Amino acid sequence: MIRVGLGYDVHQLVENRPLILGGVLIPHDKGLLGHSDADVLLHAVKDALLGAIAEGDIGRHFPDTDDRFKGADSVKLLTHVWSMVKERGYKLGNLDCVIMAQKPKLAPYIDEMRGVLARELNAELGQINVKATTTEKLGFVGREEGIAAQAVVLLLAAN
Numbered sequence: 001m002i003r004v005g006l007g008y009d010v011h012q013l014v015e016n017r018p019l020i021l022g023g024v025l026i027p028h029d030k031g032l033l034g035h036s037d038a039d040v041l042l043h044a045v046k047d048a049l050l051g052a053i054a055e056g057d058i059g060r061h062f063p064d065t066d067d068r069f070k071g072a073d074s075v076k077l078l079t080h081v082w083s084m085v086k087e088r089g090y091k092l093g094n095l096d097c098v099i100m101a102q103k104p105k106l107a108p109y110i111d112e113m114r115g116v117l118a119r120e121l122n123a124e125l126g127q128i129n130v131k132a133t134t135t136e137k138l139g140f141v142g143r144e145e146g147i148a149a150q151a152v153v154l155l156l157a158a159n
């Protein structure tokens, strides 16, 4: 049995917040706003994983009205989602992601993000791809008002 899942998320860029993407702290003059740490890439990955196992989305499992998730570390939430995937008997086939950000330049941090994802998803680096694109200064991303991320995941039967 194979399963595919798709995830998409957007967070607003504001001053006085850290910018955390894929579990990596990135130096920038603005960060993402959210109830959690607002790691938009990991949110998209978790939604893709939950989608692949027909378990809804992160808002259902970690409501933004619940104080337990205030400032939550998105890596820890990913650990929980991945345990749900494993319990259902799946392993990672591959994961592909794109981050839409006008700034900052993300290329220097991409391999560290892949490393976090590979570690958390019990995978090899060769199963994980992360890309970044600007939107050529168009739209909310282009105006640096926010960052968006998309992820698509393929799960395979573990045995």
Ligand SMILES: Nc1ccn([C@@H]2O[C@H](COP(=O)(O)O)[C@@H](O)[C@H]2O)c(=O)n1
Residues within 6 Å of the ligand: 100, 101, 102, 103, 104, 105, 106, 107, 108, 132, 133, 134, 135, 136
């Ligand atoms: N925040 C970003 C956006 C893009 N990159 C890298 O630059 C390449 C060109 O981006 P375009 O949006 O002009 O196509 C892109 O392929 C990425 O490699 C980046 O590092 N950080």
Ligand SMILES: C[C@@]1(CO)OP(=O)(O)OP(=O)(O)OC[C@H]1O
Residues within 6 Å of the ligand: 009, 033, 034, 035, 036, 037, 038, 039, 043, 058, 059, 060, 061, 062, 063, 064, 065, 069, 070, 072
């Ligand atoms: C991650 C959660 C956790 O409360 O909060 P936010 O950081 O607000 O992120 P969002 O993608 O808007 O909603 C999902 C929530 O589950």
